[in-house]
Amino acid sequence: MGVYASVFHKSSGQILIDSTDPSQANWITAHSDACKMPVPEVQRCWGRFLLLQPDKNGNVHRHRFIKDDIFNRQLVQQIPVTEDGLVTFQTYCSAVYWLSNSSRETKLGGLYQTLACSSLNKDSLERLLQALYPKESQGGVNQLSSLLMWEMDTKNQGFIDEDQFIAWMKKLPQETLTALLHFSVIPHKLTAASAPQIPQRDVSVLKKDSVYL
Incomplete structure (x- = not known):
């Protein structure tokens, strides 16, 4: 970050x-x-x-x-x-x-800083991809890193800068990006479990009451 x-x-x-x-x-x-x-x-x-x-x-x-x-x-x-x-x-x-x-933009910037450390060039990108896809062949990783460099490094700098990374990430489907960046301090399942339960009315009583509606 x-x-x-x-x-x-x-x-x-x-x-x-x-x-x-x-x-x-x-x-x-x-x-x-x-x-x-x-x-x-x-x-x-x-x-x-x-x-x-x-x-x-x-x-x-x-x-x-x-x-x-x-x-x-x-x-x-x-x-x-x-x-x-x-x-x-x-x-x-x-x-x-x-x-x-944090905002989506800030989180993406932090993600870039974490992944890049000093620089996000083809070599560092390959190391990240090898860790992410350990079963992928070296040739497959090399091909994928070349494709990502071609898509992201629109300035032909030989590395991906923060602005390029954020712009590329924003092209992902919104639901995918939202799920990727979402973080809850207290997991939703714990919050839901602690929520007060609304007592359910007996169905037979409900049917009986409906006669008077």
Whole structure:
């Protein structure tokens, strides 16, 4: 996410790392205020963050986020950390807020920064495609990367810049693009499960009542 991720820790201009910690009663509400997130969403984030075994100050070493996946590694490298290589819970919440609330244009820019890192040329595109399609032959990957370069690099620069990437992504079917970029802090199935249930009237009573309509 590059330049996009650099604003994560600046949420509302407040830095919470020195003013509260998980033992304080205001841990959740302070992050809710700073990151402009509803309390239930911050609670959801904290529950997920705890799985990474944060220290007593509520921070996690960045390496705990890394998995054996090229996309994961490139994404994690974009997350701002402290001088000690720690990801604060505030940064985590801000990143989640960004994923959930950013505009389509901003998300596409962040996706480009994650995929490209330094440059998105044919070689780097081939590496990404090989990771995405591990069963595809080298010839197939080479052919696909050449096709994508031809479609996206309309300026014949030898690489795909951010504007070209975003313009190409916007040509995808709207439902596909929406599904790709959609992110809910609290999954819909959990939200639906917690919604109050409306009691159902007995069908026989309904039929009886209908006589008087």
